[in-house]
Amino acid sequence: MKQRIKLFVNGEAYDIYTETNRTLLDVLREDLELTGTKRGCDSGECGACTVLLNGKPVNSCLILAPEADGQNIVTVEGVSRPNLPLHPVQEAFIEKWAIQCGFCTPGMIISAKALLDRNIEPSEEEIKQALAGNLCRCTGYVKIIEAVKAAAEKVRDGRS
Amino acid sequence: MFNGGAPLPDMGSLPQFEYVEPSTLQHALYILNRYGDSACILAGGTDLLVQMRDGKKAPKYIVNIKKIPQLEGIRFEKEGVVIGALTTVNTIHESKLVKEMFPALHQAAGVLASYQVRNRATIGGNLCNASPAADLAPPLLIYEAKLKIVGADGENEVPIECFFLGPGKTVIERGMVLKEIYIPKPKENTYSIHLKFGERRAMECAIVNVAASMTIEDSLCKDVKIALGSVAPTPIRAKTAEAEVCGKKVDEEVIERAAEAAAKDSRPISDIRASAEYRREMVKVFVKRALRSLLVESNMKDAG
Numbered sequence: 146m147k148q149r150i151k152l153f154v155n156g157e158a159y160d161i162y163t164e165t166n167r168t169l170l171d172v173l174r175e176d177l178e179l180t181g182t183k184r185g186c187d188s189g190e191c192g193a194c195t196v197l198l199n200g201k202p203v204n205s206c207l208i209l210a211p212e213a214d215g216q217n218i219v220t221v222e223g224v225s226r227p228n229l230p231l232h233p234v235q236e237a238f239i240e241k242w243a244i245q246c247g248f249c250t251p252g253m254i255i256s257a258k259a260l261l262d263r264n265i266e267p268s269e270e271e272i273k274q275a276l277a278g279n280l281c282r283c284t285g286y287v288k289i290i291e292a293v294k295a296a297a298e299k300v301r302d303g304r305s
Numbered sequence: 306m307f308n309g310g311a312p313l314p315d316m317g318s319l320p321q322f323e324y325v326e327p328s329t330l331q332h333a334l335y336i337l338n339r340y341g342d343s344a345c346i347l348a349g350g351t352d353l354l355v356q357m358r359d360g361k362k363a364p365k366y367i368v369n370i371k372k373i374p375q376l377e378g379i380r381f382e383k384e385g386v387v388i389g390a391l392t393t394v395n396t397i398h399e400s401k402l403v404k405e406m407f408p409a410l411h412q413a414a415g416v417l418a419s420y421q422v423r424n425r426a427t428i429g430g431n432l433c434n435a436s437p438a439a440d441l442a443p444p445l446l447i448y449e450a451k452l453k454i455v456g457a458d459g460e461n462e463v464p465i466e467c468f469f470l471g472p473g474k475t476v477i478e479r480g481m482v483l484k485e486i487y488i489p490k491p492k493e494n495t496y497s498i499h500l501k502f503g504e505r506r507a508m509e510c511a512i513v514n515v516a517a518s519m520t521i522e523d524s525l526c527k528d529v530k531i532a533l534g535s536v537a538p539t540p541i542r543a544k545t546a547e548a549e550v551c552g553k554k555v556d557e558e559v560i561e562r563a564a565e566a567a568a569k570d571s572r573p574i575s576d577i578r579a580s581a582e583y584r585r586e587m588v589k590v591f592v593k594r595a596l597r598s599l600l601v602e603s604n605m606k607d608a609g
Contacts (some may be wrong), residue, residue, distance in 0.1 A: 163323035188355045201424045277507030278419020
């Protein structure tokens with residue numbers, strides 16, 4: 146069964162004609178070629194496919210494409226735009242060496258950005274809770290947590 | 306090729322189905338009644354999509370009920386709170402009303418799976434999926450929640466204690482929808498807590514879930530409810546344990562006896578996460594911790 150859906154991804158509108166048994170992740174990667182969003186476990190365990198749906202982080206592998214019809218989505222490609230400065234979270238990940246193989250990074254960036262969108266002064270515990278659904282199999286968590294702390298500082302400095 | 310050219314393992318793509326999106330409850334009931342067992346309700350999807358990929362479910366029709374407006378939200382009503390079945394776990398966790406009135410529910414909602422999953426998973430889905438480990442079930446058991454179920458013949462209110470029939474099984478039959486959950490406001494001087502025991506911080510299926518509430522005045526227990534998850538075919542109340550505490554002056558000896566009784570109330574199995582023996586031990590540990598914590602909380606309030 147096929148269905149026409151409309152998606153707003155990173156500020157752009159897309160009309161997509163898709164099988165209903167595909168996920169939002171399938172559509173993002175295969176139809177829109179936004180391959181920054183990664184397919185890890187395909188079952189909501191690893192968080193590599195995390196995107197913002199109407200501003201909230203969700204696992205795009207657990208959302209049917211037709212469920213996303215008419216919704217606003219931000220992928221890692223939309224966190225900053227070409228020719229614009231990086232998002233403070235992205236800057237901090239680079240500065241703090243919070244990337245090893247890089248596979249978990251897009252999901253981590255989205256979860257961290259969502260955390261700072263709702264709380265610009267997260268405690269270490271709050272950072273851990275917010276990133277608990279994002280697995281890093283290089284186990285580089287220490288650097289990632291440092292990066293989110295640094296990013297929070299950047300966001301706070303930017304606002305004051 | 307990194308695996309010697311052999312085909313990659315199947316990631317488990319989703320089977321084919323017809324997707325339906327009713328915008329009214331009546332329409333949803335009609336569809337569910339008509340298609341019966343070949344239809345499956347889609348709420349948050351965080352369990353259903355995984356079950357479909359694993360080949361455990363292959364519904365011909367997927368009925369997304371999220372477009373039905375009156376199934377979502379939290380409101381104060383009749384000396385209690387009504388939570389729509391489609392309210393997400395994060396909405397519940399972040400609700401001030403829930404935090405103040407039902408701390409155990411607030412706590413359980415904060416430890417279910419991960420933040421991403423909690424943005425999609427719904428209270429109704431958590432209950433209807435009927436996992437013995439459903440995180441929201443023990444708190445709703447201690448608060449004696451009532452579930453409003455709608456069918457073609459009208460509405461029916463079921464106490465949560467009668468809702469679960471076995472793993473994956475509830476009293477909901479063909480053509481019925483869980484509409485909302487009513488939780489009566491706890492009595493004065495009632496304290497409650499939820500403790501989840503697992504090995505990981507996130508995405509954890511509990512080894513033991515314990516929720517307890519105690520109405521306590523000058524250390525005298527006027528009422529107590531203890532509920533256990535992951536240690537029986539369904540989430541259960543530990544009634545012999547409750548009887549050990551109710552009407553008594555709560556001290557370490559009473560708590561010890563209640564914990565022993567709770568372990569006997571449980572009927573755990575051994576599985577990949579823990580053995581039955583270990584689970585029974587952990588029931589003791591966590592019932593003790595829960596009751597001690599409630600006692601401390603009540604003493605602090607008396608002192609303060």
